[in-house]
Amino acid sequence: MGFFFGLLVGIAIGIGLIMAFARSESRRSKRRSELAKIIAALARMTVQDSRKLIAPQYYPSWVIFTQQQKLSSFHIFLTWLNQHLDKIWPYVNEAASELIRSNVEPILKQYTPAVLDSLKFSTLTLGTVAPQFTGISLVESECGAEGVTMEFEIQWDGDPDIVIDINTHVGLALPVEVKDIGFTGVFRLIFKPLIDQFPCFGAVAYSLREKKKLDFVFKVSGSEISAIPGVSEALEETIRDAIEDCITWPVRNIIPIIPGDYSDLELKPVGTLEVKLVEAKELTNKDIVGKSDPFAVIFIRPLPNRTKTSKVIDNDLNPIWNEHYEFIVEDQSTQRLTVRIFDDEGLQAAEFIGCCQIPLSSLEPGKVKDVWLKLLKDLEIQRDTKYRGQVHLELLYCPYGTDGNIVNPFDHDFSLTSLEKALKIENLTKAELRKISTKKKKEMFIRGVLSVTVISAEDLPKVDFMGKADPYVVLVMKKSEAKQKTRVITNNLNPVWNQTFDFMVEDALHEMLIVEVWDHDTFGKDRIGRVIMTLTRVLMEGEYQECYPIDIAKSGRITLSLKWVAQHKVRDS
Secondary structure (H helix, E strand, O other): OHHHHHHHHHHHHHHHHHHHHHHHOOOOHHHHHHHHHHHHHHHOOOHHHHHHHOOHHHOOHHHOOOHHHHHHHHHHHHHHHHHHHHHHHHHHHHHHHHHHHHHHHHHHHHHOOOOEEEEEEEEEEOOOOOOEEEEEEEOHHHOOOOOEEEEEEEEEEOOOEEEEEEEEOOOOEEEEEEEEEEEEEEEEEEEEEEOOOOOOEEEEEEEEEEEEEEEEEEEEOOEEHHHOOOHHHHHHHHHHHHHHHHOEOOOOEEEEOOOOOOHHHOOOOOEEEEEEEEEEEOOOOOOOOOOOOEEEEEEOOOOHHHOEEOOOOOOOOOOEEEEEEEEEEOOOOOOEEEEEEEEOOOOOOOEEEEEEEEEHHHOOOOOOEEEEEEOEOOOOOOOOOOOOOEEEEEEEEEEOOOOOOOOOOOOHHHHOOHHHHHHHHHHOOHHHHHHHHOOOHHHEEOOEEEEEEEEEEEOOOOOOOOOOOOEEEEEEEOOOOOEEEOOOOOOOOOOEEEEEEEEEEOOOOOOEEEEEEEEEEOOEEEEEEEEEEEOHHHHHHOEEEEEEEOEOOOOOEEEEEEEEEEOOOEEOO
16 A cells, blocks of 8 residues: 555646646746636537637638547656656655655554554565556546646556565564565546646645455565464455555645645535345355354444444344445546454454345435445455355435435434424533533434235245145334234135234334244244335334345245324433
8 A cells, every 4th residue: 555655646747747847848927727627628529519610711620629639638747747756766766765665664663463563664666667658538527717727647567676564462483475476556646736837736635546466475584474374364465455545536646836725626415324234134154163153344434533333243144134224436437345244263363154245326315225245255356256146225316505405314303292392492502502412322212113015925835734824923122122923824825914013113213123034833833034124214104014035045026015104302411
């Protein structure tokens, strides 16, 4: 992560200075700024637009570039840029190496996993091979009179001399070499604001817009470190997480060129993501004796203070968590929610089971998305297709500035009646209001009556000797342990019940409904499968009907209708 950080800072400064020098040779500073504005406007114009503005006899030939001419121009520019980068690379290398030592070691310390004690650089140079620009584009939607945004595709097969001294908690010290680095990615550079004085822009903001390939090898005394259990995986995960969080878009690192206020370039929150970790099913068993003890690690950005860890569920490959988390969102269009599942091993390092991701762009603001995500071994490279289980999530994205148009049941004011809201505004002091606004969500209680109608089921699996089933349904409220049961429908794989049951719910935000389908038998009973759901959707919609696939069963679906009637709503003081 360190060499990319230093490398990118050096390249960003170098590109900025190269571009500024080239422009300074053509015009004086005032005309240079005006020209940049005109070029940015023209860049957004199509040929048809320009023809509407300019008469045919005055239409300049340089406006009509064919696609071949454009590609040729870009190729010439990239060749020129790579030549200049080769020339300044020794200076970039020297500056970047010093920058890495002073700035990156604290970042590595922040991300050091529990299995390691410390990470420090003992040797550091980026080598003699400069990165090469293989593509360039202008981000027209973000270019204008105030700034210019460009994206550069960079390829680097470097020959760095990097040695990281690793200390473990058991006293083992390892000098680890980072070798065979191969990297391809797209970097975004924002030159903003455009100004009248040299070098024509006030600051450069850089970010890794897309990571296409990142390969490297760790070696100890010429041998690969993979022989030491846990260390290689922990070190690789540390580097990848640090890169993901420190330089990957929407994170923007700002280099001031001219003193000024560049807070508008900084990363700012745009909303919140409410996440319900409901359950997992069919997890891979990592234990030789018994079953895995799974827990989940969830994050949007892998910062330690923004990563959530669930409780451990002992000896269960189909764990139920029903835990709620809130995350800050900075860019819904590009950020993703990541879930990693581990098997708890007590004092030893947890064993990885699988991981999954979901892009936030797939979420509709204000609508709960109920998803099952398949677990994978690796999110970057799909190394195998082994089935590792699935994770059940409920997701709700709430952008800022919606003025109450989005109903968020986890918002503090959701549990207040109109009368309580009026009393809150008129009678409470500022200190009391502040105290209420800072209450933890787990202190909020929403009471009411949940009506569940078990309508029907279809395509149930054959469980009896005669190829039929005698199905019935058991409804269980997980927190209160209240139970209700339907009648038994004999010899039927497509039963119809149409029975309604009411449950008094004291804490709807943290309650969960478990719907179990059973087969009745004279000598006992067999569970066919189950459906597990939180009450989030019924709290938001009030009433809905849905057909759910039955989990753990070979086949089958069950249709339910849920209705919520709120009672008086209170908070825990």
